[in-house]
Amino acid sequence: MSYRTHNCTELTKKHVGKEVTLSGWVHKRRDLGGLVFVDLRDRYGMTQVVFNPDMVKDFKIAEKLKYEFVIKVVGKVEARQKENINKDLATGEIELMASEIEVLSEAKAMPFEIFETNKGDEDEDLRLKYRYLELRREKLKNNILFRARVEKYIREYMDSRDYVHIATPILTVSSPEGARDFLVPSRVHPGKFYALPQAPQQYKQLLMVAGFDKYYQIAACMRDEDARADRSPGEFYQLDVETSFKTPEEFFQEMEPLFIELTEKVAGKKVMSKPFPRIPFKSAMEEYGSDRPDLRYDLKMIDVSEWASGTEFNVFKEAEHVRVLVVPNGDKFTRKEIDNEFTDKAKRAGAKGLAWMKHTEGKFEGGVSKFFDAGKLEALTKLVDVKENAILFFSADKWEGSCKALGPVRELAAEKLELIDENLIAWAWVVDFPMYEWDEEREKVDFGHNPFSMPQGGMDDLLNKDPLDILAHQYDIIANGLELSSGAVRNKDPKIMYKAFEIAGYTKEQVDEEFGHMIDAFEYGAPPHCGFAPGIERLVMLLLGEPNIRRVVPFPKNQKAEEPMMGSPAEASDDQLKELSLKIVQDKK
RNA sequence: GGACCGGUAGUUCAACUGGCUAGAGCACCGCCCUGUCACGGCGGAAGUUGCGGGUUCGAGCCCCGUCCGGUCCGCCA
Numbered sequence: 001m002s003y004r005t006h007n008c009t010e011l012t013k014k015h016v017g018k019e020v021t022l023s024g025w026v027h028k029r030r031d032l033g034g035l036v037f038v039d040l041r042d043r044y045g046m047t048q049v050v051f052n053p054d055m056v057k058d059f060k061i062a063e064k065l066k067y068e069f070v071i072k073v074v075g076k077v078e079a080r081q082k083e084n085i086n087k088d089l090a091t092g093e094i095e096l097m098a099s100e101i102e103v104l105s106e107a108k109a110m111p112f113e114i115f116e117t118n119k120g121d122e123d124e125d126l127r128l129k130y131r132y133l134e135l136r137r138e139k140l141k142n143n144i145l146f147r148a149r150v151e152k153y154i155r156e157y158m159d160s161r162d163y164v165h166i167a168t169p170i171l172t173v174s175s176p177e178g179a180r181d182f183l184v185p186s187r188v189h190p191g192k193f194y195a196l197p198q199a200p201q202q203y204k205q206l207l208m209v210a211g212f213d214k215y216y217q218i219a220a221c222m223r224d225e226d227a228r229a230d231r232s233p234g235e236f237y238q239l240d241v242e243t244s245f246k247t248p249e250e251f252f253q254e255m256e257p258l259f260i261e262l263t264e265k266v267a268g269k270k271v272m273s274k275p276f277p278r279i280p281f282k283s284a285m286e287e288y289g290s291d292r293p294d295l296r297y298d299l300k301m302i303d304v305s306e307w308a309s310g311t312e313f314n315v316f317k318e319a320e321h322v323r324v325l326v327v328p329n330g331d332k333f334t335r336k337e338i339d340n341e342f343t344d345k346a347k348r349a350g351a352k353g354l355a356w357m358k359h360t361e362g363k364f365e366g367g368v369s370k371f372f373d374a375g376k377l378e379a380l381t382k383l384v385d386v387k388e389n390a391i392l393f394f395s396a397d398k399w400e401g402s403c404k405a406l407g408p409v410r411e412l413a414a415e416k417l418e419l420i421d422e423n424l425i426a427w428a429w430v431v432d433f434p435m436y437e438w439d440e441e442r443e444k445v446d447f448g449h450n451p452f453s454m455p456q457g458g459m460d461d462l463l464n465k466d467p468l469d470i471l472a473h474q475y476d477i478i479a480n481g482l483e484l485s486s487g488a489v490r491n492k493d494p495k496i497m498y499k500a501f502e503i504a505g506y507t508k509e510q511v512d513e514e515f516g517h518m519i520d521a522f523e524y525g526a527p528p529h530c531g532f533a534p535g536i537e538r539l540v541m542l543l544l545g546e547p548n549i550r551r552v553v554p555f556p557k558n559q560k561a562e563e564p565m566m567g568s569p570a571e572a573s574d575d576q577l578k579e580l581s582l583k584i585v586q587d588k589k
Numbered sequence: 590g591g592a593c594c595g596g597u598a599g600u601u602c603a604a605c606u607g608g609c610u611a612g613a614g615c616a617c618c619g620c621c622c623u624g625u626c627a628c629g630g631c632g633g634a635a636g637u638u639g640c641g642g643g644u645u646c647g648a649g650c651c652c653c654g655u656c657c658g659g660u661c662c663g664c665c666a
Contacts, residue, residue: 032629033622048626067616086626109617112600115627122600125658179665199666225665238666348662449666476666486666533666559659 009045068107074100129564168203179223190581196222204242208529213244233561242531267543272426289407294481295426297419313371319396330391351405355394433474453488487532
C-alpha cells in the first residue's frame with residue numbers, strides 16, 4: 001500500500017528477488033514497442049524499471065508514460081544479464097521488473113529538458129521562472145544538497161564547541177552605516193518603518209554584553225544593493241559568529257579547523273597551507289595587489305621605486321611608487337593580449353596604462369625597455385629574479401594605485417598560464433587593516449572599514465599616531481581570491497569609541513544619536529569580544545568551484561532583484577496601502 | 590546611474606560579403622519496433638528572427654531608437 005519501500009538509489013544485487021515499491025519521476029523512457037524501459041528518478045538517484053507486457057498488469061499505462069510523470073511502480077528486483085549492466089549508473093547491476101504501475105501525476109511538456117542535453121544553458125530568466133523544474137536537474141540539485149551538508153556540518157561544529165544558536169530579530173531598525181536598507185512599513189505606527197537586518201551585528205554584540213559568550217547563527221541578511229556574479233541582490237546568509245574573552249589568534253585557531261574540515265571532508269579538496277597564513281593587509285597589497293589575493297599561485301610584486309626614480313623614463317621617475325610583477329613564461333603573451341586584455345585589467349583597476357617589457361634569452365626587449373640603458377637594466381636584474389623567459393609588468397602611481405593596478409594583471413596571467421589548481425583551496429587570514437583611510441572626495445579622514453573595530457593601540461594610538469597609521473583589530477578570512485568574511489575585535493570602550501568617531505569627524509552628539517543604545521550597553525560591563533560572519537553562499541561556491549552565486553541558491557533573484565517565479569516584488573493593493581497609511585507618489589510606468 | 594556582450598520554432602543552435610519558401614538536434618504529435626540505457630526507424634506540427642522605425646529591388650544580417658537578459662563599474666561586509 002505504501003508509496004515506496006526503497007528509494008531510487010539503494011537497490012543492489014542484495015535485493016534481487018525481493019518485491020519492492022518505488023515512486024519517482026520518469027526521467028527517461030525508451031519504448032521498444034513490446035518492451036518499455038523507464039529511468040525512474042528521485043532525489044537519491046535513478047533505477048531502471050522494465051515494463052514487460054507478460055509481467056505487468058496494465059502495460060497500456062506504461063506505453064503512455066511521458067517525461068516527468070510521477071509514478072508508483074511495484075515490482076521485483078532482478079539482476080541484469082552481464083551484457084546489460086550499465087556501469088555509468090549506480091544501480092546499473094539491477095533493474096525493477098514491474099508488476100503494477102500507477103500514475104500519481106501527469107506532466108505537461110517541459111519548457112526545457114530536465115535531462116541536460118543542452119548543458120543547462122537555457123535563458124536564465126526562463127530557468128528562474130521554472131526554478132522548481134531546474135532544481136530537478138542533477139547538477140543544481142546536487143549543489144543544493146551540498147549546501148545543506150555544509151550548513152549541517154557548520155551547525156554540528158559550532159554546537160560541539162559550545163556556541164549557542166540564537167535567532168535575532170528580522171524586523172529591526174534602520175542602521176546608518178553600510179548598505180541601503182529594506183524598509184517594512186508599520187501598520188500600528190503610521191509613518192514608521194522597520195528595517196530588515198543587513199547583518200545581526202549590533203544584536204550579537206549585545207548578546208556578548210548579556211553574557212552569551214559564544215554565539216552563532218546562520219543568519220539571513222538583507223541589503224538593497226545591486227547584484228554581482230558572487231553577490232545576491234536582496235538577501236543572503238552568513239555564518240554569524242561572536243565570542244567573548246578570546247584574542248583574535250585564539251579565535252582563528254578555534255575556527256580554522258571548520259574551514260579545513262569543510263574543504264577536506266565535505267568538499268574533498270585540498271587545503272594549500274595549514275595553519276592558514278596570517279598576511280598583513282599592507283603586504284597583501286604590496287605583494288599581490290589585492291586585499292584578498294589568490295594564493296594558489298606564487299607571482300609576487302616587487303617594489304622597484306628606488307631603481308625607477310634613477311631612470312630617465314618620466315613616468316617612472318615621477319611616480320611615488322613603482323612596482324614590478326615578473327611572470328615567468330609570460331614572454332609568450334602576444335602584443336594583442338598585452339595591449340588589450342592586460343592593459344584593460346590595469347586600467348579598470350585605476351591605472352593610466354600598463355608598462356611592460358619582455359625578457360627573452362637573457363635580453364630585455366619590447367615595451368618600455370628602450371627607455372633604459374644597459375646599466376639600468378643590469379641593475380634591475382639584481383633587484384628582481386628575472387627568469388630566463390618572462391614578462392615584466394610595471395605599475396607607477398601613489399601607494400594604493402601602484403598596488404591595485406597589478407592585482408588583476410596577476411590574476412589574468414595566472415589564468416592564461418594555467419597556474420591555478422582547481423582542486424586546491426588557499427585559505428588565509430588578512431590582518432592589520434588600517435583603522436582609517438583618506439577620503440579623496442571629501443578630503444577627510446574616514447573609517448577604513450567597520451567603525452566598531454578596536455584600534456590596535458587603543459586610546460594611546462588614537463591620541464598619538466597619525467590616524468592613517470593606526471591599525472585596527474580587523475581581519476578578513478579569504479580563499480582563492482574571494483573574501484569570505486571580515487571580522488574584528490569590537491570596540492567596547494565608550495571613551496575610545498567617542499575618540500575614534502571624533503577622528504573621523506563625528507561629534508559626541510552624533511554618535512549618541514545613532515549608536516547611543518550600543519554605548520549605553522557597553523557602560524554596564526562589556527566583555528572584550530570578537531567575531532566574524534562568512535557568507536554561506538560564497539563559502540559553498542568556493543567549495544564547489546561554482547562561479548555564479550545563483551548556482552548555490554535554491555530560489556535566487558535576477559540581476560534586477562526580481563524573482564520571476566513568484567513575481568516579486570509586486571504591487572500592493574489599495575487596501576493594503578491604506579492600512580499601512582502609505583501612498584504611492586511616483587508614477588507607475 | 591554607466592560600459593560591454595547577447596536576444597532566430599518549446600529549447601539548444603545554424604543561416605558566407607544583404608538573395609530565404611529561415612534550417613538542424615532534442616522536446617511535442619502519429620505510426621513501427623521485446624534488451625534499451627543520449628534506443629532506433631518512418632512521418633507530422635511548430636517562427637511577427639525581442640519590439641518600433643529607417644536604408645534597399647530585397648533585411649535575421651546594415652543604421653537609429655527601445656525593451657529584455659547576463660557580466661563588469663558605481664554601490665555593497
